[in-house]
Amino acid sequence: MKMADRILIIVLAIALFLISLPKILRLLGFHPDYKRKDYNFEDRKALIITTSHDTLTKSGKPTGVYASEMTVPYYEFKKNGLEVELASINGGKIPIEPFSLKWPLKTEADQKFLNDQDFLNKAENSIPIHEINIDDYDLIFLAGGWGAAYDLGQSEELGQKITEAYSQNKIIGAVCHGPLGLLKAVDENGNALVKDKKITAVTDKQIKELRITETPYHPETELKKAGANFKSNNRLFDTLANNIEVDENIITGQNQNAAGETAQIMMKSLSEKPDS
Structure with missing residues (x-):
């Protein structure tokens, strides 16, 4: 030859x-395939909450929400009739992890987002947490990404909003670093909301595998400290591991791969509520 x-x-x-x-x-x-069911939630609203932090402080590299953890649930909710709004800790432009929008990690939902002017406008003008009225929403979704390690678990205002959502039996979902947003919330007795609850999130193993250990809060470590019954699956690489836990009205996914299925389970839970 x-x-x-x-x-x-x-x-x-x-x-x-x-x-x-x-x-x-x-x-x-x-981002594996998962079972989907269609719903028709007219006059119902979902809120996706993201980080406002845009930099890995030690290395100086840009970061933010992992794109698919915002875009995948957004379109799952939208195509089932829900009105979807975006909020972030400080409001305004939502920072997005740059590599999450690049090939080969970019999902179909990410590409759709980049061509969706309404969604883009929402991401540029997200609602600050302190302006959120939890009464307005049926579903609350906490998106992750490295930026969330800097502000979701440290925000007293977010903790108050999640406490309100839990007390009103709103359906709360979170994936990857998103469950950090549960840390400041409390139950009806004033105990940490996650105490003794089955919760999953990004694992310490995955954080080490990705070599981004400089962030201040690691979900597995912090949730265990708060008394959560932390659950996870492991694979050769935890980035490809997937797990979803349901405990009362709290639904959590292990990492970005669980975003769509978590959103689906949240909608299933909403459809089964007596007032639905």
Whole structure:
């Protein structure tokens, strides 16, 4: 075989691999398929809450919400009739983890977001937490990403809002670093909301695997400190592990791969509420 032919075969093989990489990652567990059911939630509202923190403080690298943890539940809620609003700790422009919007990690929901002017406007002008009226919403979803490690678990205002949501039996969901937003909330007896509850979130193992350990709060560590009955699945790489826990009206997903299924379970729970 001529050298030119060998080079052509190698180039074609590399091109085929690159084209197939997103599908390969999906088969391995990155944003896997999950069971969906259609609902019709007219006059119902969902709120997605994200970080406002945009920098990994030690390295100086930009960060924020992991895109799919915002976009995937957003479109799950929208296509089932829910009105969806976005809030962040400080309000205004929501910072987005840059690499989460790049190939091969970018999802179909991410691409749709980039071409959705209404959604883009909401992400540019998110509602500050202190302005949120929990009474207005049926579903509350806490998105994760590295930025959330800097503000979700430290926000007294967010803790107050989640406390209100829990007391009103609102359905609360969270994935990856998002469950940090439960830390400042309390139950009807004034105990930590997560105490003795089955909760999952991004694992310490995954954080070490991704080599982003500089963040101040690690969900597994902090949730265990608060008394949560922390649950998780493990794989060779925890980035591809998936787990969802349901405890009363709190539904949590282990990492970004659980965002869509968590949203689906939240809607299922809403459909089963007596007043639905």
